[in-house]
Amino acid sequence: MSTPPSLQALINALKVLPGVGPKSAQRMAFHLVQRDPAGAVQLAQAIIDAQGRLQHCRLCNTFAETDVCEICQDEQRNHSQLCVVEMPTDLWAIEATRAFEGRYFVLMGRLSPLDGVGVNDIALRPLISRALDGEIEEVILATNFTTEGEATAYYLSELLRARGLKVSRIARGLPVGGELEHADPATLAQAVIERRDKP
Amino acid sequence: MSTPPSLQALINALKVLPGVGPKSAQRMAFHLVQRDPAGAVQLAQAIIDAQGRLQHCRLCNTFAETDVCEICQDEQRNHSQLCVVEMPTDLWAIEATRAFEGRYFVLMGRLSPLDGVGVNDIALRPLISRALDGEIEEVILATNFTTEGEATAYYLSELLRARGLKVSRIARGLPVGGELEHADPATLAQAVIERRDKP
Structure with a gap:
């Protein structure tokens, strides 16, 4: 049987x-x-x-049903800032905050040598040419704060700085409403190390 | 977006x-x-x-690509025993043991009033007509030993005994190689209650 x-x-x-x-x-x-x-x-x-x-947006590499996605088509958005994320979900998460007015670039992955994902397996080349379009002034790295996301951010910042771009990284720290007592030690340590002047 | x-x-x-x-x-x-x-x-x-x-075997209700499944087509099998299981996976599990030579009937579910699965949602009527084919002498209930499986077995045994069939239930007890020390109390209690004469 x-x-x-x-x-x-x-x-x-x-x-x-x-x-x-x-x-x-x-x-x-x-x-x-x-x-x-x-x-x-x-x-x-x-x-x-x-x-x-489904295809990938020619400019930002996210999933789209059109050659260029809605965000990249939107002329109202800030042309000088490019936010780099790992996956479309990350882009949607940032969009939902309404805290970012610029454009995006979606890597569709992260560097992860242990899983066999090297520099040729994520959209590095398209990112470089996108970032060097002449309009972009600042690249904001918004990869995850995981080992792989951090490594990817490090690699990208080296690559993009060498080409004369300003590169920033989204902040790490305690969550809004977070209590020190319940924060994990690594996050709390980073929040202390990366403290900012009180305005 | x-x-x-x-x-x-x-x-x-x-x-x-x-x-x-x-x-x-x-x-x-x-x-x-x-x-x-x-x-x-x-x-x-x-x-x-x-x-x-895929369709359901006309005789045993399991998944098959033919009107009657391989097992039901096999004339070598014991015609007097019918083993009732919940799902085709249970049938396959028993077949893999090679300990049963009879025929099967697959309920494609179990009674589960809390999930809205009542007597009209599992294949009760086909089971009755299958069990009363004149050749079946013993119906072996092999539903799971979960609350739902036990309730289903209880209901079926009442139903089938009322129609003059011999009804049995697969044994509950310690697993082969099982140690009393590591058995859960309910299983151990059942193993004591349902003890058999040592041959």
């Missing part, structure tokens, strides 16, 4: 999803076939649609 | 999968679009194939 081939194929195909092992893939396959045929059809269609429609 | 519609549609479609929330759905969508376009196409195709090919 074996699993029907088309069911096994579906289970195998689901295993390409990040974080999905054999057991979850099986559970997902059963769910799609047994409980939610309509959702399954929708999922298949959504994959095909996304594949067909 | 908003997520491109086709990307948002893909994220929403992925949320139908069990155990996938908004964050995982986003991560999965990015992975499919960005890192594994080939895997994405395969997944869409596998869903469509499985939808088109």
Whole structure:
């Protein structure tokens, strides 16, 4: 007795999803076939649609359905600041704050030698040419404060400073409303080291 | 700034999968679009194939690509024993032990009033007609030893005994190689209560 081939194929195909092992893939396959045929059809269609429609914005490299994304098309935005993030989600998170008026560049990853992600696997070359468009004055590095994000920020700042650009890094410190007692020691240490003059 | 519609549609479609929330759905969508376009196409195709090919075995209700599954087609198997399980995975698990020679019936679920799964949502009627085919003498209940599985077994045993069938339940107790010291109290208690004469 074996699993029907088309069911096994579906289970195998689901295993390409990040974080999905054999057991979850099986559970997902059963769910799609047994409980939610309509959702399954929708999922298949959504994959095909996304594949067909999504591209990377020619300027900022984020996902877009057009050659140039909405933000890059917006002439109202500050042309002199470029905020570099790892993923589109980071861009959306910063946009949601309404604290940044400039443009973005999305690396679509981070340097992570241990995972085999080197300087040729993220969008470094497009970033360099974007940053050197003549309008950009300041590049704000907004990669994550993880080991990989920090390494990426370090590498980029060396690269961009060597080309005469002003490079800054988003601030690290206690969260708004944060209490010293509950801050982790590394964050608290950084908040002390990177203290600013009280205005 | 908003997520491109086709990307948002893909994220929403992925949320139908069990155990996938908004964050995982986003991560999965990015992975499919960005890192594994080939895997994405395969997944869409596998869903469509499985939808088109899979059906339920007319006799035992498991997933099959044919009207009657391999096991039910096998004339060598014992016609007098019917093992009732919740899901096809349970059937496969028992098959892997090679300890059972009879036929199966797959409920495709369990009674679970709290989740809205009542007697009309699992394959009770087909089970009754299958069990009363005239050849079946013993029905072995192999639902899980969870609250829902136990309730389902209780309900089925009442139902089937009333129709004159012999009904048994797979044994509960310590695992093979299990040590009393490490068994959970409920399992150990059941192992004492359900003790058998030493042969």
